[in-house]
Amino acid sequence: MELGLLYSGGKDSSLAALLLDSFYDVTLVTATFGITDDWTHARRSAEATGFEFRTLELDPDVAEAAVDSLLEDGYPRNAIQAVHTHALEELAGEGFSAIADGTRRDDRVPSVSRAQAQSLEDRHGVDYIAPLSGFGRGAVDRLVEARLDVESGPSETISRADYEAELRALLVEREGPDAVGEVFPDHDQTSVTGFR
């Protein structure tokens, strides 16, 4: 069965790929608004892992609305959630028999409720799978340690292709460089450089 997995090049979506690998023909799919070329970082991680890779074009209007939401809220939660929901809807229309993402049990965002998952499945005729949603933070950390080679550091220094990179860029373009620190809290990111 062909499965398309939303892929950022980070540890969660890479671990999700490994979990699904023995059941599905997994294609790693990196969503991009076309604002930056950060999707190429995900392609590099994908090449190191040996999975098929492709990109998924998102609607630039969704990015603009997400930045409006960032500025209004002063925090990124709703913006990231809206972009993730849009990405899943787009991925569901790409012809895969199953789609998946790297959301974890302990994630606050993005999250997909059971009702949202069933709606996605019913409207598009696909299975939606969140292979890490039954794994807590500790379990994920231990599996990453055992199975992935990663580099990690503050968001602004690590090259990956999550939605944050493009939203940051659009925010800088609209409001200047100081705006980023005001809405994105400091946190460490990871980028996967290989599988063990």
Added chain:
Amino acid sequence: MELGLLYSGGKDSSLAALLLDSFYDVTLVTATFGITDDWTHARRSAEATGFEFRTLELDPDVAEAAVDSLLEDGYPRNAIQAVHTHALEELAGEGFSAIADGTRRDDRVPSVSRAQAQSLEDRHGVDYIAPLSGFGRGAVDRLVEARLDVESGPSETISRADYEAELRALLVEREGPDAVGEVFPDHDQTSVTGFR
């Protein structure tokens, strides 16, 4: 990493074992109150799959309380949930570094909330994993079709080792054979006879 998986011999817990197999040293663990020898059905399924197998002794007082609850409620939901919670607590004390069960996204019972999962992990120092909680009914059915050999039929004709078998037996012992049909709705069960 050693992982103990609550195992009934049915399709959900068998599929959970396959999902975890490439990340953990999985032992299939069948809980029993010692009321019947239905746990031997799970052992037979386990032998067909090649995983390690053992039993876990549950507290008979919990079975009595569950039957009280069955009779009071007139349906099995709360009773099954209480037994599952007890089984997870007991399993968490058995020395595994991770424990797991076969609960699915679309299951009403048993279910384990994020807060319950985190509490279990914090109190016992184990990871709790629900590998099927990110899979809907359709995805599970398709994976079972692809990977497991199963036999299925009405609950009373299929030999498996879920909590229902022992609670049914205890209910008959206390209230006579007619009591079972009043609280357990007719539904089909599956028993796994092999992996593909």
